[in-house]
Amino acid sequence: MTAPSSTLPAGAFPLGGLTTDASFPAFFRYRALPGDRVLLTNLEGNFLVLAADEFRAFASGQVDPGSELYARLRDGNFLRAHFDTERAAEGLRRRKRFLGYGPNLHMLVVTLRCNETCVYCHASRAPMEATHTDMSRETAERCVDLALSSTSPGITLEFQGGEPLVNFDVVKHVIEYAREKNATIGKALEFTMVSNLAMMDEEKLAYLMAQRVQICTSIDGPQGLHDKQRKLPALKLASGEKTGGSAWEAAVHWIRRINEAYEQQGLDPTLYRVEALLTTTRDTLPLWKEVVDQYVDLGCRALFLRPIDPFGFAERTGPRLEYPRAEYLEFYRRAVDYMIELNLQGVQVLERYAAIFLTKILRGEDPNFLDIRSPSGAGIGALAYNYDGGIFTCDEGRMLHETGDDTFLLGHVSDATYRGVVGHETVRALVLAGNLDARPDCVNCAYQPYCGVAPSHSHKTQGTIFGRMRESSVCAVHKGIQDYLFEKIADADPGVMEVFERWTTIRPREHFIQSVDP
């Protein structure tokens, strides 16, 4: 047996001296893992971890038909002589179920105005006096009309900004208009609001709770880090009351209050919690433990370790916020190792990236996360509506518009038709560009059945929607995370696998579905 050479790039396997037998294996892709192990994946996304000598026997067709290895290969549909076409087709069909219907996520930027100033603001927020960036009621209604025209049986209207609480009247109008209109359409309708929570009050909260609106926010970690990156000016209100000063204090106060309100409504506290998102900057990297502890302390059940994106203001501030992706992956490994450790002690908190990939790997299903699927969800899984009624394939496309790039603009709600939007030539181009079966590197990558890269990111960073994956920071992150996960899977520690299985358990939050009575 030849050990993998340290001079080979990550994932490569030394094939020197190996005489392959193409008639023995069915179609497969492979990637070397540490510890002389090799990962095999196939068309339908089954996987096997082999020892290096087992891999050599497999590739050269030298596996004893009576052996345990032969049985594993046959059971995984890796053998040409036993290839089960029907099973492969069914597996693929299950993974690509999202192709059967149109956009389910509709993001409404109800205003660009925001009361906070974030160093990495992807949304290109506008100052509070920029009332011209508020969405009108008429525009909002046209957005809802288009969203409810989707062929998707489930529709999520997501309020974004800026800060959506700044234009709360339009948020309320959208909710009421959509509910009324949906009464005859009958979609499984959900509302989500992405807010920094600093402008929340009891009256708004009571309304959002009554209307069953899911609330998401941002927490960048402990107070010092969060307040350094997300500035909330201190204000003195006309009533004399002082407000603001610490974005963290405002967000934490309302996270706890909203979680309390869910419990007061009798909702399962293990399922109904405020969702919070992290944006990882250079300053976050050494604070992996503090970040996890912060989320656990807030009672969050999920933490999404998202790297910083190059959109919006982050394009300018990137040089002081960015970091090599190898350092991010080191941060990721430490943080998730720690989360697994906490889970083994009975604390239930999952990492969102891991949950997305593990659901695909272990369950053979796709959770339909729009940026990690093939083809990507741009235009066919999601649409973004700007405050002025501009329609975009994705929120990143809308962000690029704010900095002068209209590549992802599909039209305007005033005269667009649903079929015209989702059948737009830009959407078709993005479907082709977001298909990993058409992309160099991805076609040979063992992680292809589980992966995806948003064309908008490649367009922004490389000037092409097709992307060059070896130079893509998104590819580096996705590959690095899957390396980590498959190393854990290969180690097969029963406790870790139990945690991973739990992270892939999808528990629907039916309370938020408007068409179902609470």
Added chain:
Amino acid sequence: MGEVAGMPDAQVEAEVAEGRVTLVVDESVYPLDAVYGATYTFIDRCYVLLDRAAPTRLRISLTPKHDADADALRAYVGELQNELLSCAWRSQIVRENRAVIEAVTLRAVSGAMGPPSLDELEDFDFSEEPFEDPLGIGLSWEEKYKKKGAADGPSAAAAPAADGGEERDADDNRDETESA
């Protein structure tokens, strides 16, 4: 003209003072569609010119729109080289995977669009032919190449139009068909 550090001087030349770099590529290695695809990704940053350096060699000239020193020119050439490889390989992959790519694209777009509404059907112009077929691709072999004097059938009017109004013997068309 000068060399670009680390690049083969027979293929890459730089005119740093002029702020321009040229790259000569072999068409048998990089097909024309790959050259178009790769160079197009530079038009936001560079003025791009393609011309023929030799019968099977294409010359690509990149002139950055803003000042560019030798390092910047080298970075442009390096990025172009990588993008050329990416486009050439992608072109080959798309050819090899055409069936699955088309199936997925069709399913994705038709699944998202759904059937047309009654209003959209009302706007549809049914008076036009569903598609133009000047080469008679939609016709059967018998319809397209029927002998002179054969009985007129339902497709008799279509066949002459498809062949430019001239009826020909089937054998006369075989070479033309196979070479098309």
